[in-house]
Amino acid sequence: MTIGLFFATIAAAMIYVLTPGPAFLALFALAAKEGRLSGTWFVTGHLVGDVLWGTLALAAIVGVNQLGPLLFEVLGLVCGAYLVFLGIRAIRARGAAGTAVVGARHPLLAGLVFGITNPKAYPVSVAMFTVLVGHYAGLLTWDLAPYVMLVAFLGFILADIILVAVAGLPAVRRFFLTRGLIVTRLVGVTFVLFGAKSVSDAVQSFRARA
Template sequence: MTPSLLMAVLASGFIYGITPGPGVLAVFGIGAAHGRRAGAGFLCGHLLGDVVWCGTALVAIVGAREIGSTAFDVLGVLSGLYLFWLGWRAVRARRSSAQAPQGPARQPFWHGILFGLTNPKAYPVAVATFTALLSSRAELLTWSMLPWLILLSFVGGLIAYAILIGVVGARRVRTLYQRHELAITRLCGLMFIGFAINALVHAVPGLVTNKA
């Protein structure tokens, strides 16, 4: 495994974990209402769902690569379009009066497990994010690497969650996040659009060449 591939998988797990979404919004809501310890418990439970969905996404990505470059390129185009749609929605987001879900205060760990395993957006976002960041190194992906890929994505997500746990209990950070939530969401949307363009740049030429 090359250093660039290692860093790409770590970055994919980190970005998947730290990018604002239902889980991140939930942990900020729990942290604001019940403190850092409850937020940490929720994230520890949520990490199980991340491992399941990221592992499943990596199986799909490596499988598509092993089947052939066309299958991987199709997956890349679909992932790029999905990420672009998510990014465009985030860029056009409007401030909502609804509060972020806080979840049960007594069992944040089990709530995190349930939340992580039942999030309907988890799998497609994981596939799209990993495909976008790994598309330029697709030729390096093999089944023998799969355990290491899953482990590295887990480490990346763990780093992201450690940062979230560190900041979720800080009053100033919560206030800053709540005050600038819309701007943060839009910046993440631009980042997703960038990933989408990267995925399409690597996938579309391969499809065009194969058709020719």
């Protein structure tokens, strides 16, 4: 693995985690009410989903020809449509997203569920890894893939540490408790844009092969 690929992979993994989404809002809502410890358990559970979707994104880059593009087109279409749906709900929300969803008594389980079902995970992970790691596609092989995912795992953990540290700051907790609705609606717009892009890419890819 080259130094360039190493740092590109870490950067892609960190940007993926730090991009606002449902779990991002849920973490800040939980940390605002319960503190950093609950937030830490939440991101620990969510890490399972990060690895799952990161692996799929890497597989799309390394072996799309072997796995077939249809799988990723369907995932992009479904995840994109659901992301638009959640975005519209967030825009129309009357309260900060995530506060009613995340169970403070079971933050680890809540994080696990969010990580596996996170609708923005696939399109965003593919986008981040394609933009930053795709330049090294010629170097990527199935033999190298486990090492790339290990580096990505390190990036996930570093980003989670940053998120928990920021979410637990007193000023951030006060802001989210008092201005969480504004953040929710702004991120809702982001969901819609990400979702529309994902659906558009999936449709265009299918048409190009038809």
